[in-house]
Amino acid sequence: MSDDCIFCAIADGEIPARTVHETDDAVAFLDANPLAPGHTLVIPKTHAERVGDLDADLASAVFDVVSEITPAVEAAVDADGANVGINDGEAAGQEVPHVHVHVVPRFDGDGGAPIHAVAGERPDLADEELDAIATDVSAAIDG
Ligand code: 5GP
Numbered sequence: 001m002s003d004d005c006i007f008c009a010i011a012d013g014e015i016p017a018r019t020v021h022e023t024d025d026a027v028a029f030l031d032a033n034p035l036a037p038g039h040t041l042v043i044p045k046t047h048a049e050r051v052g053d054l055d056a057d058l059a060s061a062v063f064d065v066v067s068e069i070t071p072a073v074e075a076a077v078d079a080d081g082a083n084v085g086i087n088d089g090e091a092a093g094q095e096v097p098h099v100h101v102h103v104v105p106r107f108d109g110d111g112g113a114p115i116h117a118v119a120g121e122r123p124d125l126a127d128e129e130l131d132a133i134a135t136d137v138s139a140a141i142d143g
């Protein structure tokens, strides 16, 4: 539990939420300001701010719930699909600093966009630049 964290308070039952599913380590509840009917958030019960702060067990526990609830949410609201994503960090739009996975139901012709629409203008990267980025990412994992 992190002091003043609203999602820790939800995980601890200190503030109410429309919980749809719960395991020992993760909980899923309806977003209070939904982008679509059925918009659900999945959080680890222990505080972690960023995706990279999740250890393997907690990451697995969260994604287990994501994979279980996504088809259930789609069925419950008769959706045709869903976008599943995380705003990781303020630059990406994260407002609540407790990692959470958004499951946003989508409907044919709803006027929304794919996840490709979240970033700014597409960069025009040469093959050599893509090669260098791949090398740098691998090095950052290993290093
Ligand atoms: P973020 O921008 O951090 O990725 O998304 C935070 C999400 O949490 C928003 O979609 C917002 O509507 C939702 N949210 C913020 N406070 C509460 C709350 O107290 N209860 C619930 N159920 N959702 C919340």
Ligand code: ZN
Pocket: 001, 002, 005, 006, 007, 008, 009, 046, 047, 048, 097, 098
């Ligand atoms: Zn928290």
